Amino acid sequence: MDIENLSKNIKTKLLKNSFINNVEIEDKTYLHLNHASHEKNRFHIKLIIYSEELKQISKLNSTKKIYKILDEEIKKYLHSIQILIK
Numbered sequence: 514m515d516i517e518n519l520s521k522n523i524k525t526k527l528l529k530n531s532f533i534n535n536v537e538i539e540d541k542t543y544l545h546l547n548h549a550s551h552e553k554n555r556f557h558i559k560l561i562i563y564s565e566e567l568k569q570i571s572k573l574n575s576t577k578k579i580y581k582i583l584d585e586e587i588k589k590y591l592h593s594i595q596i597l598i599k
Contacts, residue, residue, distance in 0.1 A: 516540050516556055519590050523558070526582055532566035541595070557593035567598045 514522075520538045527536045539559040560579070567575040575598055580587060587594065 514554065514590055516542065516558075519556060519586065520558070523560070523583060523586055526586075527560075527562065527579070530582065533562055533564045535563040537561040541593070544593075555590060555592040557595075558591065559595040559597065561597045561599060563599050572598075 520540070523538060524536050527533050537560070539561070541557040541559050544557055562579065564575075567578065576596055579596055583591075583594075
């Protein structure tokens, strides 16, 4: 899967949840290109998630919710993920 399709899939999955208002995705894969653990077709992304509900709970619990939604993508396609809740 390429980064464009992955981003579309992630955005679609996240926006299906009523507690998420909007999502921005940034490709940060370039930060890992020279790492020994870097694998082709595994990406580093930054998620900027707009959600009043997630802002009201702890960072740990909001991250757990996001990880549960994106479980398959995290296992198959992501090397690293940053999550910012706004």
